[in-house]
Amino acid sequence: MRQFADVFGSEPEVEASAPGRVNLLGEHTDYNGGFVLPAAIPQRTQVFMGRSGDEWCRFYSANLDQQVRYRIGGALQVGFAAYLVGCIEVPRTLGHKITPVEILIRSDVPMGAGLASSAALEVAALRGFRTLFGLDIDDLGIARLAQQAEIRYVGAPCSLTDPMVASLGDSRHLLFLDTRNLQWRLLPLPEDSEFIVLDSGVPQGSALRGQHRRRAECEEAARRLGVESLRDIDDPAVVGGLPEPLALRARHVVTENQRVLKAASGVSAAEFGELMNASHASLREDFGVSVPALDLLVSLLQRHPSVYGAHLTGAGFGGPCVALVKAGHGAEVKAAVLDAYSAEGYRGRALV
Template structure:
């Protein structure tokens, strides 16, 4: 019996659906990965540092160009629903088909930049768990940008594709997200995390020890308040930066914070403390990871979680319980913390491969008894960012060149 990888299963599913839905074979297969942030939470919109990695769960597109201005998009993850629109007409937000707005938004941003596009048939599907905080929306935006870039020879850089994805989510979809999710999906490197300076967008690949697994555990706690509380946290951070007279909290170090914290509202001060210490922790964590210093890395991840719990106040009891269970299973041989926007969602753990089974057993034995919920566990490896998997046109060009 043939065993297919996650990627192969997705490829087979997409190619079959494309042929059945559109009546011919796709010319291109293109992918963009989801991501998990190892450390650096809510620092992105404060111009700070983050340390995410792309994970081997992907959003994938099968596509072929058309000879008109029509775009047909088939969403396999929404019962094969097809949304059709005309590029010669203004693209507007579709209130009746919410998923297509991420795609329309990217195309709208490309056209507003003067990119010359044409009609296209697209089938899209993914195995990035939706609603878990692993950035399925950014993967969708990036894979669409990557698709048009490849098929219409737009010569966009990976960073430009990421910025277009962020612009689409900010301005078309209406979510005021930072750049991290799109940038790691576009620029990820296999076997590495990416230290991102969210002000300059400079990146540095940070090697993960090959014996480490990235374990993501979804608490399956329904994420409440995340939208309204996200905006509140952002406003509090902006208020703190204004009080310090700086562009963003990136520009305040811990010494200055401690000297002037009493001048801030008490809640605003705690929010600022998290951001200032979290950016510093992220830089130190990148160094520890490069050096294979798992004890230091584990302590930094623990400090990050405590800061999110006590100063930024974005964890929930279910998440705290998961962190405690995993920490007890790995000791000082790795790290664990909440990841994502907060108020539910996932924890991320960096775990030696030989301890992965012990972590899974501990979660299965203890978490449901403590919370009444069952966790979902994903064991991942850092993978490369978005790119073309298959191009019939490129293959034909190679044959012609020979």
């Protein structure tokens, strides 16, 4: 891959990076004001940046071998440049001074795989700007700016979870986050465990539409129950009087919040795995976001003797799943499960 000096003819002034993320527990609870338990993945997005010598910003993606030019305050951009434009313009609306920059991006966070590659890019860029321009922004502020950059300049209605993990998390800990009040703390992974992420190979073509539909169903369920959000319900029996599918959708959110709270209280790896298995069953049966390929891949993981538990992760309707496995056995599990998955006619891949 080309280096910063190859592209811009000088050395970078600043280097910054941020990780992608995966949810160990807490699927579809964030937009219901609930609890999540994600972790940062080892893969990271790096940015190398320096001040521009003229009025133009220049952004180069080493992964895409693509360069884009942008004038601050100018026409909106699309593609990877839109995320960077948002990270420049949103802080500027708050009075932070950012002048034209040159940026090279390099990433090993899988793109389009539900592992928050966009949040990794935004947080990395904002960290770089903070250092380069001496911006007075703390790590929580970085996450908030990243979220607004994506909402306002990319048009994606993202939650704060992904940038929070990218800004505050690491791959050795879980980030317990209350999405209503943004209280958070880092928790250790269960003893004698590590996590892996496998991609089902099924494109998530309907994921965005499906998530919009599920969000609307959750909002309607909360309205009928007379609460601000499903976060306010802590007894699954309360939702039983709702019509279908609202009762099912609400039951998943309520029970998933309970699973996150139980895991965050401190459980063994085996108990954590049982919670993950229950999460997948709920995502499949109550929330209706699984597909046969994901069910097969999760089942193969759950049957492996070195796996504590597994579930689909992200929006669903395809995409990845995550498993908690015995420490030191991740590579063995990935190889065995992907071979068995391939024998059933599917093509998956290891992401983490």
